[in-house]
């Protein structure tokens with residue numbers, strides 16, 4: 001019997017999962033690397049790559065986007081270190097003989113029957129994996145769209161690059177507008193990179209960071225100290241335990257959760273996060289996100305897993321955690337296909353890179369274990385780790401897309 005694995009979302013989590021399970025499908029199917037076209041589900045619209053069916057497992061990966069962009073590549077584009085086209089990994093270029101990619105919008109998910117409706121037709125699964133990430137809602141913060149730049153969507157980050165390129169200097173406010181938010185270090189990195197960007201161009205520079213957290217990197221006191229030291233050295237104004245609730249575009253002021261006002265010339269904001277509408281409508285989410293078993297990533301629906309930003313698993317919303325969770329689900333899926341007990345469990349570990357500007361990057365090795373305080377060790381910052389971070393991106397594009405990728409020299 002062939003097990004039909006349908007993966008919803010080809011981001012960090014979905015790509016990792018489809019790659020691991022797809023390798024099994026390709027290895028066990030003599031025809032896997034040659035066929036192309038219609039699916040076992042009876043739909044061929046939008047499909048690319050090969051027929052992944054095998055005696056054991058077939059993998060279908062569905063995403064509506066044109067391609068994948070690393071979160072950290074958004075910062076590279078914003079601060080002029082890469083062009084948009086250099087950081088977009090088009091799904092049309094995905095070369096993975098074990099995975100059938102379908103470029104379509106998912107419009108309904110039934111977690112009981114494990115049937116998914118899409119703009120390319122319906123798909124039925126034996127095992128369904130939801131890896132649809134967090135949607136961003138800039139309109140939820142009054143004035144953000146009219147008076148500021150959000151830099152968390154791909155389009156928003158690319159537009160922020162234009163705003164920064166045209167900026168003649170002055171007061172920059174980097175701010176978070178609601179919790180939870182992806183990649184908690186990213187606003188701190190943005191403040192540091194904005195400072196480097198303006199000062200290296202000889203422009204007037206007054207950077208303020210508004211954060212809901214008490215420390216820049218709560219699980220790692222060493223990383224927090226290093227970031228706060230870098231802020232102090234550069235004169236970056238750190239405003240913890242606050243959010244920006246709204247902007248007044250006419251007066252160019254941000255209104256904070258404590259009622260105070262902050263004037264700005266350029267506003268770079270992290271917008272509100274929520275599950276994609278199709279997840280909210282599916283009944284999978286509880287209190288905003290999909291609850292999962294923190295060790296197995298199983299939802300309360302048999303045969304339905306969820307990984308990454310779409311869950312409330314307890315790790316921060318970051319690619320490295322989505323990837324680690326995907327590897328666990330992949331191991332459990334393959335164990336099920338082989339009719340073996342699925343022993344692999346999620347350990348909550350992730351290694352995050354942290355940009356300090358001036359080609360200095362640090363690494364924070366963090367572990368989140370349910371019921372215990374998280375711990376994180378700091379390595380760096382150093383120029384060597386900047387090269388390490390580039391290798392991290394390169395390795396994943398090689399593994400997921402089957403092609404090489406070189407980042408531009410910074």
Ligand SMILES: Cc1cc2nc3c(=O)[nH]c(=O)nc-3n(C[C@H](O)[C@H](O)[C@H](O)COP(=O)(O)OP(=O)(O)OC[C@H]3O[C@@H](n4cnc5c(N)ncnc54)[C@H](O)[C@@H]3O)c2cc1C
Nearest residue numbers: 009011012013064071072106132133183308309318319320
């Ligand atoms: C500025 C910035 C910097 C970051 N830096 C880092 C970093 O250095 N390290 C790190 O680990 N993380 C970083 N992140 C966070 C990281 O990008 C995310 O946490 C990660 O991508 C989450 O992976 P995921 O698989 O859960 O979801 P995603 O990667 O967001 O993938 C979800 C996919 O689902 C698709 N989708 C959604 N709805 C539908 C639908 N209805 N139909 C079809 N497809 C749909 C989307 O198109 C998307 O491709 C950063 C984020 C930002 C914004």
